[in-house]
Amino acid sequence: MAVTRKEEETNGASSVKPKYDPDFTDKVIAATGPNAHPRLKQIMPSLLRHLHDFAREVDLTCAEWMAAVDLINEAGRMSDDKRNETGLVCDILGLESLVDEITSKLLLNAKGGSIATPSAILGPFYREGAPLLPNESNILLAAPDSEWYKQAEPLRAHISGRVVSVSTGKPVANAMVDLWLAGPNGLYEQQDPTAPEMNLRGRFLTDDDGRYALYALRPTAYPVPLDGPAGQMLQLLDRQAYRPAHIHFVVTAEGYGAVTTQVFDDKDVHLEDDSVFAVKDELIVQFKPREGDPKAHWTLTYDFALCEV
Numbered sequence: 001m002a003v004t005r006k007e008e009e010t011n012g013a014s015s016v017k018p019k020y021d022p023d024f025t026d027k028v029i030a031a032t033g034p035n036a037h038p039r040l041k042q043i044m045p046s047l048l049r050h051l052h053d054f055a056r057e058v059d060l061t062c063a064e065w066m067a068a069v070d071l072i073n074e075a076g077r078m079s080d081d082k083r084n085e086t087g088l089v090c091d092i093l094g095l096e097s098l099v100d101e102i103t104s105k106l107l108l109n110a111k112g113g114s115i116a117t118p119s120a121i122l123g124p125f126y127r128e129g130a131p132l133l134p135n136e137s138n139i140l141l142a143a144p145d146s147e148w149y150k151q152a153e154p155l156r157a158h159i160s161g162r163v164v165s166v167s168t169g170k171p172v173a174n175a176m177v178d179l180w181l182a183g184p185n186g187l188y189e190q191q192d193p194t195a196p197e198m199n200l201r202g203r204f205l206t207d208d209d210g211r212y213a214l215y216a217l218r219p220t221a222y223p224v225p226l227d228g229p230a231g232q233m234l235q236l237l238d239r240q241a242y243r244p245a246h247i248h249f250v251v252t253a254e255g256y257g258a259v260t261t262q263v264f265d266d267k268d269v270h271l272e273d274d275s276v277f278a279v280k281d282e283l284i285v286q287f288k289p290r291e292g293d294p295k296a297h298w299t300l301t302y303d304f305a306l307c308e309v
Contacts, residue, residue, distance in 0.1 A: 019056070020056050024052070025048060025049055025052040025053075028048055028052070029044070029045045029048055029049075032044060032045075071089070071229045071232075071233070072086070072089075072229075074228070074229050075088075075089050075228065075229045075230070078228050078229075081127065081128075082125070082127060082190035083124055083125060083190065083191070083225075084124035084125075084126075085124065085228045085229060085230060087122075087123075087124045088124040088224065088225070088228070088230040089229055089230045089233065091121060091123070091124065091224075091230070091275075091276035091278075092224060092230050092233060092234055092239075092275055092276055094276070094277045096121040096122075096276070096278075097120075097121055097276060097277040097278050100119050100120065100121050100278075103119070104118065104119050107257065107307070115166065115305070116166050116257065116259060116305050116306055116307045117251070117259045117261055117282075117303075117304045117305050117306070118261060118280050118282045118283055119259060119260055119261050120260070120261045120262040120278045120279075120280065120283060121260075121262070121276065121278050122248075122250075122260050123248060123262075123276075125180070125182075125188040125190065125191070126180065126248065126250075127180070127190065127198075127201065130178060130180065130198055130201035130202055130203050131198055131201070131202055131203065132202075132203045132204075132205070133202045133203065133204060133214070134204075135204055135205075135207065135211070135212060135213045135214065136213050136214065136215070137202065137204070137214055137215070138214070138215035138216075138295065139179075139199070139200050139201060139202040139214060139215065139216050140152060140156065140199070140200065140215065140216060140217060141195075141196040141198065141199040141200075142195060142196060142199060146194070147194070148183065148184075148185070148192075148194050148195060151183075151184045151185065152183060152184045152217055154297060155184055155217040155218040155219075155220070155297070155298070156215065156217060156218075156295060156296045156297050156298070157215070157216055157217055157218045157287060157290070157296050157297070157298035157299065157300060158213070158214075158215055158290055158293060158295070158296040158298070158299045158300070159179075159213070159214055159215070159216050159247070159299075159300045159302070160211065160212060160213035160214070160299075160300075160301055161211070161212060161301050161302040161303045161304065162206070162209065162210040162211050162212075162303045162304075163175040163177065163206050163210045163212065163251060163253065163303070163304045163305075163306060164210055164303060164304070164305050164306070165256070165305070165306060165308065166305045166306060166307045166308070167307070167308060170210075171206070171208070171209050171210025171211070172206060172210050172253045172256065172306060173206055173207065173208050173209075173210060174205050174206060174253065174254070175205070175206040175210065175212075175251060175252065175253035175256070175304075175306070176203055176204075176205060176250075176251070176252045176253065177203065177204045177205075177206065177212045177249065177251050177304075178202075178203045178249065178250040178251070178252075179201070179202060179203075179204075179214075179216070179247055179248060179249045179250075180200060180201040180202075180247075180248050181200050181216065181217065181219045181246070181247045181248060182200070182219065182220060182222050183195060183199070183200060183217070183220070184217065184220050185220075186220055186221070186222025186223065187222070188200075189201065191225070200216060200217065202214060202216075206253075215295050215296055216247070218245070218265065218287050218297075218298045218300075219245035219246055219247050219265055220245050221242050221243060221244055221245045221268055221269070221270055222242065222243060223241035223242050223243070223275075224241045224242075224243065224275050224276070226241060234275065239275065240270075240273055240275060241275050242270045242273075242274075242275060243270065243274055243275055243276060243278075244264050244265065244268035244269075244270040244271050244274055244279060245264065245265040245267075245268045246262040246263060246264045246265070246278075247262065247263050248261075248262050249261050249262065249263070249304070251304045251306065253306055255308060255309060256306035256307060256308055256309060257306060257307045257308075257309050258306075259304055259306060261283060261304075262278060262283060263283050263284075263285045263300075263302055264279055264283055264284050264285065265284075265285065265287060266284045266285060266286050266287075267287075271284065285300055285302055286300075287299065287300050288300075
């Protein structure tokens, strides 16, 4: 009896064997027990399907998988309370900036569309316990006769602003403004043996008018450190390593949601190709010349808006 074309196609399709075990991923997902953590139980099936599909799609080899494991292990070995290399790997892959965007959108929806100051990634060089200082203090701690200070001198800046409520516009008193930035050589103090401990780091409480103020530096662009897995990956991908000049902030206040963010110098050439994809238009700021102040050549005013919780 003659076989029709349709039967040939059907028989042909059914006779094609899958390249890899088609049931493997389902078996791994099914291994989750009934008392699993609720959030993990929710997200792990998706993670496993994407992860396994990726491995099958690119025909991932054992040698390539082991190289990735070694990279993660090395990032962990390099990470401590002064440098988060594993976080830096996530940064250059855009993962932290993506998660930051997702978190911001979820918060925005939860608050009915209230718009707080946009967030940006924490970055790998945050340190807890920066000195708590009075307003108008100077966080430039290097000795004035040092070579470091001479390099920094043209960048001395006064930075100030207010912390206000999103819903009312009223000032938020006793808000904590925690900020840090790299030096003129592109290094944070924990990277720089020539810089004093906690140089260019400080915490400030807002006054009754919600105001904070301090002396620091106009920031400098710098490359992601190339001495670890993140830097090695950038080089293997033939990507530029620079971050645009920026200042980090974490702003907190009782009764309000915290804002972790960065502000970026509008004159920097790397605003369009930030190696960690953290730049947002609302966070680009303008430093202006400061007149009549022997402590600073530049001035920046930037306000933060916080959402009530």
